[in-house]
Amino acid sequence: MKKIIFSFLFFLCQNILAQKQNVILITIDGVRFQEIFHGVRFPEIAQEERGTELLPKLKRLEKLGKVISFPRMHIANKMAISLPGYRSLLSGEFENICKWNRCPNTFRKTIFDDLFESGISKEKLATFASWKQLALAIESQPGRITRNIEFEPYFEPNLTPREERFLNEVNEKMRTDLPPWRGSRYDKYTFALSKFYLQKHRPRFLYIQLVDSDEYAHERKYKKYLNSIRELDDRIDELLKILNTMGSYGKNTSIVITTDHGRGRGFLWPIHLSAFTSANQVWSYVLPSKKILDNHQLKYQNLRRKSHLDIRPTIEFLLGVPPKSGGANTGRPLIEFK
Ligand SMILES: [Zn+2]
Incomplete structure (x- = not known):
């Protein structure tokens, strides 16, 4: 009997390992841990009670053990600004060369580069981004993945008439419904294309x-900044509902959420400079796939100092691909199997 149970377990494990795991990474630009973990901070600007929860749906899932939060992480660059932040979290290497938002294209091998080189096709590796400059951080050799950034219209061949109508509409709207700032489109268009x-x-x-959150924060529009965090909660909920309709693909898909930098405290909240301790502090959420949650006990070590360098190994762990380690890649997965 023992032997039968053992072979059954072995078969089960093989089966789980054989199924490809997928990951969706979401970054929301410049959102402080203060709002994520303590809710509304400035009732005088938000006209809401201090502490009002901004991510109620996500927090409910966390109570059910379907989400793991990492509230205290550090950036892995010296500047506490966006482009160095994205470069370090996508490459897994500490960023000490790019020091502002206008560096040349990254020379560092990113997770996209390595997944592409491991044989995953361009169709299966994709980035949809609101912010123009992100283009410089996603791959060391541009052209390997599917990408749609800022105001680029999105097209593809062999669409049904309905799909074509949908894409035409989004492409048209994102170029006419412009945000008051430069360099990005509204997140709602990025999200619509991502879902498609x-x-x-x-x-x-x-x-x-x-990226809406960071732009509203720079404009000192606290209510709108809060609203972009609430939209994140709705968007995660929407993605989970979509994944629920996608059969085995949905069951094998994990989600990772993080931000590129924090912001100042008190009246300095709209600004982010590395001189502010709270601008160096970031956070993340991991929603392991249903398949992983159903078949594994997870452990996460809370003593170790965590940083953006751990995001790439976490994604590799969830994808079930060997992590790039050694050299400048010193991060470790935020979660592991027990
Ligand atoms: Zn910013």
Whole structure:
């Protein structure tokens, strides 16, 4: 009997390992841990009670053990600004060369580069980004992945008339409904295209980059900044509902959420400088796939100092691919199997 049970377990494990795991990475630009973990901070600007929860749906899932939060992480660059932040979290290497938002294209091998070189096709690796400059951080050799950034219209061949109408409409609207700032489109268009791509192409690794939050914060529009955090909660909920309709693909898809930098405290909240301790502090959430949650006990070590360098190994762990380690890649997965 023992032997039968053992072979059954072995078969089960093989089966789980054989199924490809997928990951969706979402970054929301410049959102402080203060709002994520303590809710509304400035009732005088928000006209809401201090502490009002901004991510109620996500927090409910956390109570059920379906989400793991990492509230205290550090950036892995010296500047506490966006481009160095994205470069370090996508490459897994500490960023000490790019020091502002206008560096040349990254020379560092990113997770996209390595997944592409491991044989994953361009169709299965995709980035949809609101912010123009993200283009410089996603791959060391541009052209290997599917990408749609800022105001680039999104097209693809062999669409149904309905899909074509949908894409035409989004392409048109994102160029006419412009945000008051320069250098990015509204996140709602990035998200609409991401959902389309997710359902049509079932990517192994999809990266969705959102930026409204940071822009509203720089404009000192606290209510709108809060609103972009609430939208994140709704968007995660929507993605989970979509994944629920996608059969085995959905069951094998994990989500990772993080931000590129924090911001100042008190009246300095709109600004982010590395001189502010709280601008160097970031956070993340990991939603392991249903398959992983159903078949594994997870452990996460809370003593170790965590940073953006851990995001790439976490994604590799969830994808079930060997992590790039050694050299400048010193991060470790945020979660592991017990
Ligand atoms: Zn910023």
